[in-house]
Amino acid sequence: MFDLTGMTALVTGASGGIGSAVAKALAGQGARLALSGSNADKLEAFRAELGGDHVTLVCDLSDGAAVDGLIPRAVEALGHLDILVNNAGVTRDNLVMRMKDEEWDSVIRVNLEAAFRLVRAAAKPMMKARFGRVISITSVVGATGNPGQANYAASKGGLTAMSKALAQELASRNITVNCVAPGFIASPMTDALPEAQKEALTARIPAGKLGEGSDVGAAVAYLASREAAYVTGQTVHVNGGMAMV
Amino acid sequence: MSETADRVKKIVVEHLGVEAEKVTEDASFIDDLGADSLDIVELVMAFEEEFGVEIPDDAAEKISTVKDAITFIDANKG
Numbered sequence: 667m668f669d670l671t672g673m674t675a676l677v678t679g680a681s682g683g684i685g686s687a688v689a690k691a692l693a694g695q696g697a698r699l700a701l702s703g704s705n706a707d708k709l710e711a712f713r714a715e716l717g718g719d720h721v722t723l724v725c726d727l728s729d730g731a732a733v734d735g736l737i738p739r740a741v742e743a744l745g746h747l748d749i750l751v752n753n754a755g756v757t758r759d760n761l762v763m764r765m766k767d768e769e770w771d772s773v774i775r776v777n778l779e780a781a782f783r784l785v786r787a788a789a790k791p792m793m794k795a796r797f798g799r800v801i802s803i804t805s806v807v808g809a810t811g812n813p814g815q816a817n818y819a820a821s822k823g824g825l826t827a828m829s830k831a832l833a834q835e836l837a838s839r840n841i842t843v844n845c846v847a848p849g850f851i852a853s854p855m856t857d858a859l860p861e862a863q864k865e866a867l868t869a870r871i872p873a874g875k876l877g878e879g880s881d882v883g884a885a886v887a888y889l890a891s892r893e894a895a896y897v898t899g900q901t902v903h904v905n906g907g908m909a910m911v
Numbered sequence: 912m913s914e915t916a917d918r919v920k921k922i923v924v925e926h927l928g929v930e931a932e933k934v935t936e937d938a939s940f941i942d943d944l945g946a947d948s949l950d951i952v953e954l955v956m957a958f959e960e961e962f963g964v965e966i967p968d969d970a971a972e973k974i975s976t977v978k979d980a981i982t983f984i985d986a987n988k989g
Contacts, residue, residue: 835949836949
């Protein structure tokens, strides 16, 4: 079950906390990966850690022209492209009343517009191949909202709705488009939180603990698999029960 | 019938799964041959590949019949 041998995937934000866990999950099921990120050294270090026959593609997702070139680069490096994982995301938190145009724009540009550019480019080769898997990492706050994150929540809610539209456009070509929405996932960022804040966080989670990157990776690996062929336009919430939507 | 027309019709038959005799030059992809908008995108991609031409979006939007496709390709192929 969920064997990805012979399949290829592009993962954006691949050296980050969740991105690297997603990459490990896909590689663990046998997929060959193009790991994308903005930091060449971090990417290369992660590729070395991962082992295997994977490639790295440095790309700045805030640069529209560079984003448009990323899918062709991935297809060239991998030979074909079965799976696209839109994982890269940024936050620029602020209260709406204080939010600068630039804080709004930069989050929308990377989290939503780059994903749009990538799916637009990936749809062509996937349509030709009559197979494809597009998986976007969204967030629980895309469904629930979160104070201080109007830009981030909008970008993730937008990504979810865009995925539903694309799922309908491409379903007849055996291309599925889904989202995985993590809740609070343990990362260097959450590790650095004060103990009291961590306790307040986990008190809101029925599972009583933060999630792990591998929890997200497993959901992505499932949606990427041939077995998930009849699942499209959906969001898998990986949040320990903190929001049930 | 031109060589282009033959090749265009073959692609249309293959992609839309319609009978060859239905693919007349006046046939509309959508109204007569049952294509949807995604089929049109795919046909355009197939024409581009077969003939080595680039069909920009604004030109693709004007291609509604088999004849439109043949005319565009004959005018633009290298």
